[in-house]
Amino acid sequence: MLERFANRISQSESTRHLFYLGVTLLSILSIGYHFGTFDQSIHIPFLKAIANPALFPGDAFVALRNEHYSYFWFLFVPFYHWGILEPTLFITHIIVTYFTFWMLYELCETLFKNPLSAMFGTLAFVLPHVSFAGFPLVEFSLLNRTFVMPFLLLAINLYLRGIRARSFFMLGILYNLHVLSVNYVLAMFVFDFILEYRKIGWKKILNCVGVFILAALPVLLWKLQDSGTEIHLEPGWFDLITRTMMMHLFYLAGNLYLLPASLSALSAYVLFLVAYHSAPARSHDKTVMIFVLAVTLVVLVQGIVTAWLPVSILLQFQIIRAGLFAVLFGYLYFADYLARKWMSGGVNAPGDAILTGTFFLSTLTFVTVLVLAAQKWWSATPWRLRATAVFLPMAFITSLVIAAWANFWHPGIFIYGPENPWREVQDWAKENSPKDAIFITPLNKWWLYESEWRVFSERQTVATLSEILEASFEPEYMSTWRPRIETLAPGAIAQFQGNYLENQQIAGQAYHNLSTAALLKAACQYQVSFIVVEKGHPRELPQVYENLEYVVYDLQGKDCK
Numbered sequence: 261m262l263e264r265f266a267n268r269i270s271q272s273e274s275t276r277h278l279f280y281l282g283v284t285l286l287s288i289l290s291i292g293y294h295f296g297t298f299d300q301s302i303h304i305p306f307l308k309a310i311a312n313p314a315l316f317p318g319d320a321f322v323a324l325r326n327e328h329y330s331y332f333w334f335l336f337v338p339f340y341h342w343g344i345l346e347p348t349l350f351i352t353h354i355i356v357t358y359f360t361f362w363m364l365y366e367l368c369e370t371l372f373k374n375p376l377s378a379m380f381g382t383l384a385f386v387l388p389h390v391s392f393a394g395f396p397l398v399e400f401s402l403l404n405r406t407f408v409m410p411f412l413l414l415a416i417n418l419y420l421r422g423i424r425a426r427s428f429f430m431l432g433i434l435y436n437l438h439v440l441s442v443n444y445v446l447a448m449f450v451f452d453f454i455l456e457y458r459k460i461g462w463k464k465i466l467n468c469v470g471v472f473i474l475a476a477l478p479v480l481l482w483k484l485q486d487s488g489t490e491i492h493l494e495p496g497w498f499d500l501i502t503r504t505m506m507m508h509l510f511y512l513a514g515n516l517y518l519l520p521a522s523l524s525a526l527s528a529y530v531l532f533l534v535a536y537h538s539a540p541a542r543s544h545d546k547t548v549m550i551f552v553l554a555v556t557l558v559v560l561v562q563g564i565v566t567a568w569l570p571v572s573i574l575l576q577f578q579i580i581r582a583g584l585f586a587v588l589f590g591y592l593y594f595a596d597y598l599a600r601k602w603m604s605g606g607v608n609a610p611g612d613a614i615l616t617g618t619f620f621l622s623t624l625t626f627v628t629v630l631v632l633a634a635q636k637w638w639s640a641t642p643w644r645l646r647a648t649a650v651f652l653p654m655a656f657i658t659s660l661v662i663a664a665w666a667n668f669w670h671p672g673i674f675i676y677g678p679e680n681p682w683r684e685v686q687d688w689a690k691e692n693s694p695k696d697a698i699f700i701t702p703l704n705k706w707w708l709y710e711s712e713w714r715v716f717s718e719r720q721t722v723a724t725l726s727e728i729l730e731a732s733f734e735p736e737y738m739s740t741w742r743p744r745i746e747t748l749a750p751g752a753i754a755q756f757q758g759n760y761l762e763n764q765q766i767a768g769q770a771y772h773n774l775s776t777a778a779l780l781k782a783a784c785q786y787q788v789s790f791i792v793v794e795k796g797h798p799r800e801l802p803q804v805y806e807n808l809e810y811v812v813y814d815l816q817g818k819d820c821k
Contacts (some may be wrong), residue, residue, distance in 0.1 A: 262376060262379075262602060263375075263376055263602075263603060265379070266375040266376040266378070266379040266599075267375050269375065269378075269379055270369075270375035270378065276365070277362075279365075279379075279382075280358055280361045280362045280365065280382075281358060283361050283382060283383060283386050284354065284357045284358040284361055286386050287357060287361075287385075287386045287387070287398055288353075288354065288357060288673075289671070289673075290386065290387060290671060291387070291388060291398065291399075291400045291671065292400045292669075292670055292671040292672050292673065292674070293350060293353060293400055293401065293672075293673045293674060293675070294400050294401050294670070294674050294677070294678070294708075294709050295346055295349060295350070295401065295674055295675060295676060295677045296677040296678070296711045296715040296716060297401065297677070297678065297707070297708060297709050297710055297711050297715075298400075298401060298707075298708050298709070299401075299403050299729065300401050300402075300403065300715070301706055301711050301712035301714075301715055301726055301729070302712070302726070302729050302730055303333055303403065303404075304715050305322055305712070305714040305715055305718075306322060306324075306325035306328065306333065307333045307336060307337065307340065307345075308340065308718060309322045309325060310325065310333065310334065310337055311337045311340040311341060312340075314695055315695060315718050316714065316718075316719075316720055317695070317696050317720075318696075318720075319714075319720045320737070320740045321714075321727050321730065321737070321740075321741075322714070322720075324730050324733075324734055324737060327486075327733065327734055329439055329479050329482055329483050330404055330436070330437055330438060330439065330479070331436050331437060331478065331479070332404035332407060332437040332438065333404070336348060336349065346675050346676045346677070347675060349401075349402045350402075350673075350675045352402055352407070353401065353402040353406070356402065356406060356407050356409070356410060357398060359410035359411075360385075360397070360398060360406075360409055360410040360413065361382050361385070362410070363410045363411075363413035363414050363417065364381060364382045364385060364413060364592075365378050365379075365381070365382045366413075366414070366417055367381075367413055367416060367417045367420075367592065368380075368381035368382065368592055368595070368596070370417050370420050370421060370544065371420070371542070371544055371548070371592065371593075371596070372542070372596045372599075373542075374596065374599055374600075374603075376599040376602065376603060377595060377596040377599040377600070379599075380595035380596070380598055380599045381591070381592045381595040381596065383595075383620060384591045384592070384594075384595045384619065384620060385397050385398055385591065386398075386620070387620070387621065387623055388623055389524065389528075389587060389591060389623055389624075389625055390520070390521045390524050390525070390623060390624070390625075391521070391524070391525045391528070391581075391583050391584040391586075391587040392512070392521065392522065392525040392559060392580045392581065392583035392584070392587075393508050393509050393521065393578070393580050393581055393583075394508055394521040395581055395584055396623075397409065397584065397587075397588060400708075404437050404438040405438050405440070405441050407437065407438070408434045408437050408438045408441050408442070409441070411430060411433075411434055412431075412434065412441060412442070412445050414430065415427045415428075415430045415431050415434070415445060416445065416448075416551075418430070419449060419452075419547075420544045420547060420548075424449075424460070424464060424468050425464070425467055425468055425471050427449075427468075428449070428468040428469070428471050428472040428475075429471040429472065429474075429475045430475075431445060431446060431449075431472055431475075431476075432471065432472040432473065432474060432475025432476035432477075433475045433476075435472075435475070435476035435479055435480075436475075436476065436478050436479040439479065440577060440578060440581065443577065443579075443582075444555065444558070444579075444581065444582035444584070444585060445585070446472075447554050447555065447558050447582060448550070448551040448554040448555060448585065449468075450554075451550055451551075451553065451554035451557070452547055452550045452551065452554070453465050453468075455550055456547075456550070496738075497731075497735040497738050498510075498570040498575060500738060500742070500753070501728055501731060501732045502758055503753075503756040503757060503758050503763075504725065504728045504753070504756050504760070504763060505725065505726075505728040505729070505732075505760045505763070506728060506732050507758035507759075508521065509578050509580060509581070509732070510562065510566045510575070510580065511566060511758075512526075512563075517759060517761075520624055520626075523624075523625075523626040524587075524623075524624045524625035524626050525583050525586070525587055525625070526626075527590075527625040527626040527628065527629040528586055528587040528590030528591065528625050529552075529556075529586060529590060530590075530629050530632075531590040531591065531593065531594035531597075531625065531628065531629065531632075532552060532586070532589055532590035532593050532594065534594065534597065534632070535590075535593035535594045535596060535597035536549065536593055538597060538600075539593075539596065539597070539600070548589055548593075551585065551589065552585075552586050552589055555582045555583055555585045555586045556583075556586060558579050558582040558583075559579070559580055559582060559583045559586075561579060562579045562580040575732075576732070576733050578732075587625070590625070591625075594619065594628075595619075598612070598615070598616050598619060602616070611635035612635070614631060614652060615628070615631050615632055615635060617652065618631040618652060621656050622656070622659075623659075631652075667707060667708070667709060668708065670708070670709040677711060677715070677716060678709065678710060678711060681807045681808045681809035681810055682705055682710065682711070682809070682810070683711065683716055684807050684810075685717075685792060685805065685807060685810040685812060686711070686713065686715070686716035686717035687716060687717075688805050688807075688812065689717035689718075689719050689790070689792075689812070690716065690717050690718050690719065692804075692805070693719060693789065693790060694789075695718070695719070696720075697719050697720070697789040697790060698719070698720045698721070698722065698786060698787055698788045698789055698790075699713065699717070699719055699720065699721045699722070699788065699789070699790045699791070699792060700721065700722050700748065700779065700782060700783060700786075700788050700790075700791045700792065701713045701721045701722075701724070701791075701792040702768060702771055702772075702792065702793065702794060703721075703722075703723055703724045703725055703745065703748055703749060703767055703768075703771055704724075704725055704763075704764040704765070704767045704768040704771070705724070706724060706725065706726035707764075712724055712726045713792075722744050722747075722748060722782070722786045722788065723741060723744035723745050723747075723748055725745075725760075725763065725764065725767055727741055728741075744786070745767070747782050747785070748770075748771055748774065748782060749766075749767045749770035749771045749774075750770060750774070751770060752766050752767045752770040768794075772793065772794065772796075772797040776799045776800060776801065779791060779799070780815070780818070783815050783818065783820075784818070784820035788815060789814070789815055789816050790804075790812055790813065790814060790815060790816075791812070791813045791815060792810055792811070792812050792813075793810070793811055793813070794809060794810055794811075795808075795809055795810065795811055798811070799811075799813055801813035801814070801815065802814045802815075
């Protein structure tokens, strides 16, 4: 039955696109869509500042937008002016997700020439599978890295088909939108050039390099105008960003919460090798192996830099994220492995059926590897099979409950952003304070599904922990950020050990333990007009707003003598 359905998809263009649409909707509904949270907490204020320079006057953090070498968010400035930014981003996210699944299917067809493998390879990414640093292929909001992903898949497909110049031209265009993601694919292609230069030929290689530079010229010229780029060691900056929030971008271990993502990424290699060595020789297998070796070397370089040589420019590339492409090929090849099993009678093998279900449903790849290793155990006796058939669905449901409880999974469609008291106090600030007003706010309020203060308030705040997201690219910003955090949360930084969830609690407690006199002193130092605190920490100051969780105090007209 699965083969017949896969063949129908392969043979009918309209059916294929219905299939892409179906998996797109299934993915978005299961993962969710969120506006103004996670990494958008940085990009949306930057976008608004580009569109309306009157916002965030003098905000040193928002000024860092000029260091982002990407034209992506400029594309949405007109939609901000027309008042339709949020629905435009949502529609774009749907289209990009649809295109991602389309390109996954096309890439599978190129690699395996098997309709069932293509269907399985596409379905494999409906649910997210975490890679090094925790990044999945399909995410819950529109970012420049998610926008370029389907085009990167297309570029890889073109390269495998021998259309290399067009592939490099596409990478050059994408370089103007997200430099980091393109760098990872370039690493794969360049490594293939190095190993296969006799086969490819220097003329074709130079042609590819030329068309890439031509297409990437706008952002390259922009970068050349910046004379401030330096290559130097930054151990103090590196220590601070890793202890505060970014440890997952540089270490495979170090904290318990890093292990699931690291084990899953490493397990994807196991899936790839099992599938690679069990398959008959195919035309693109050698090139894909070179690609996987390339990203593995990149990840190893990350390890060397992290352990012994914290060179700023290498750390800013966050090159561990290149490992996402190893996970990509691991899943695609294992999807083909399962497809071949089902085509050879695996549908009658209970262990293969359980393995297939685990592969599609588990977001943690090491679970699939464990199930793969335990296949013989199931086939031993019927009771073991029945026990496993009961246990695995229960484990899957339990994992969803735990993920939702821990706020790592939040399904739902939030086109206009979160609806909660934190959003309400931001909306109040936008409507009831001058554009140049500066706030002191709880500095620990940001998460995957929670916005940073600036997103909806469109007002400055003195400091937030989430600014580390941008400070990880700009070491110089630490001289602004650190003293502000020390003022608002004295002693907090010294206690940070790399677990952001713990750091949130540490910083939040330090902020709310600050005396009113210390708050007023900080307000005078940074020309603050309003202070936001969580309820339960009252201050003897003029109150102008409150909701279920927050209180705003008005310091306009305060005496700073």
